[in-house]
Amino acid sequence: xxxxxxxxxxxxxxxxxxxxxNLGINIGNTFDVPSGNELDWGNQRxxxxxxxxxxxxxxxxxxxxxxxxxHFDVDDPEHRLQPAFLDRVQDVVDFxxxxxxxxxxxxxxxxxxxxxxxxxxxxxGVNEDRSNQILADLWRQxxxxxxxxxxHLVFESFNEIRKAKSHPGEDGQQAGQDDWSxxxxxxxxxxxxxxxxxxxxxxxxxxxxxxxxIIPTYxxxxxxxxCRAWAHPNPSDNHVMVSIHAYxxxxxxxxxxxxxxxxxxxxxxxxxxxxxxxxVFLKKGIxxxxxxxxxDLRFYDAEKTMPNxxxxxxxxxxxxxxxxxxxxxxxxxxxxxxxxxxxxxxxxLTWTHPEVVDGFLRGLKxxxxxxxx
Numbered sequence: 001x002x003x004x005x006x007x008x009x010x011x012x013x014x015x016x017x018x019x020x021x022n023l024g025i026n027i028g029n030t031f032d033v034p035s036g037n038e039l040d041w042g043n044q045r046x047x048x049x050x051x052x053x054x055x056x057x058x059x060x061x062x063x064x065x066x067x068x069x070x071h072f073d074v075d076d077p078e079h080r081l082q083p084a085f086l087d088r089v090q091d092v093v094d095f096x097x098x099x100x101x102x103x104x105x106x107x108x109x110x111x112x113x114x115x116x117x118x119x120x121x122x123x124x125g126v127n128e129d130r131s132n133q134i135l136a137d138l139w140r141q142x143x144x145x146x147x148x149x150x151x152h153l154v155f156e157s158f159n160e161i162r163k164a165k166s167h168p169g170e171d172g173q174q175a176g177q178d179d180w181s182x183x184x185x186x187x188x189x190x191x192x193x194x195x196x197x198x199x200x201x202x203x204x205x206x207x208x209x210x211x212x213x214i215i216p217t218y219x220x221x222x223x224x225x226x227c228r229a230w231a232h233p234n235p236s237d238n239h240v241m242v243s244i245h246a247y248x249x250x251x252x253x254x255x256x257x258x259x260x261x262x263x264x265x266x267x268x269x270x271x272x273x274x275x276x277x278x279x280v281f282l283k284k285g286i287x288x289x290x291x292x293x294x295x296d297l298r299f300y301d302a303e304k305t306m307p308n309x310x311x312x313x314x315x316x317x318x319x320x321x322x323x324x325x326x327x328x329x330x331x332x333x334x335x336x337x338x339x340x341x342x343x344x345x346x347x348x349l350t351w352t353h354p355e356v357v358d359g360f361l362r363g364l365k366x367x368x369x370x371x372x373x
Contacts (some may be wrong), residue, residue: 320363
């Protein structure tokens with residue numbers, strides 16, 4: 001199947017292309033479900049109405065995380081994807097594009113720390129050649145299916161690839177452990193996978209010869225070693241971007257329990273992170289896409305009756321301002337519901353925390369406006 005809408009020219013650099021994104025959102029906990037059933041983590045089937053709900057808020061970009069592992073056989077020499085699943089993914093891509101959304105399609109939980117074969121896109125020192133071949137075979141199929149699509153469809157190579165827990169690590173003492181820090185051996189493997197992705201997609205021709213592509217850092221982290229180890233697969237190609245999941249500051253967004261926004265403290269951390277992005281990527285003409293960002297819902301009281309939405313809004317405006325000023329588009333992680341990072345009741349198609357989204361939009365707009373002063 002091919003998309004009937006006319007192809008765009010791809011005439012802009014990636015840096016200019018991302019300027020068209022107001023705010024993006026992830027369709028999380030849906031097609032990224034490892035079982036392959038988009039309903040298994042409590043969400044509804046994705047419909048055009050959901051995409052239109054995004055659009056009604058001023059969101060004009062979607063990231064579609066997809067886990068492909070349940071839809072092919074690792075022992076199949078050609079690693080053929082199940083046609084029905086690819087058709088369903090294409091349907092949702094079409095929903096997004098029909099609403100004018102920039103749409104990012106990726107390979108998601110196929111890469112992680114569980115290792116072969118559950119998370120086949122692994123760094124374990126044993127199966128990496130097999131993983132690299134599967135990556136090539138899958139992206140060839142995906143790229144051929146969408147070869148005629150215009151510039152609003154963007155391919156992202158993979159998600160948060162990191163060391164498998166079975167891997168003893170560089171020092172032989174890391175078996176059973178995750179690694180998010182970006183050690184040289186692991187970064188080298190991720191760069192190898194990225195080059196495979198790039199070469200395979202470009203080789204399929206058509207619009208894929210110039211399609212905008214996104215490649216994450218090791219584990220998609222904003223840690224300095226991961227950023228500095230990122231390697232451009234073809235420095236002469238200005239249609240390549242880097243993806244980073246900058247859940248900052250992590251104590252407020254993910255790991256801590258303090259529900260309060262601290263402008264001075266948060267501002268210091270934002271300055272550190274975005275200064276690193278500027279030095280390593282932006283000044284070299286490589287756009288930084290914040291592929292995932294949001295902050296877990298906290299509560300001011302032990303009984304959990306007083307949510308910290310006011311502080312989340314202040315955080316969102318501050319984060320958005322800094323990202324907007326830097327020219328980095330942001331994609332909210334949205335898993336559905338009202339707890340955690342949920343922003344939408346997908347059953348009833350209503351926003352559960354609209355003020356957080358509005359905060360991001362206001363911050364991004366103000367940050368971009370400040371660039372012209």
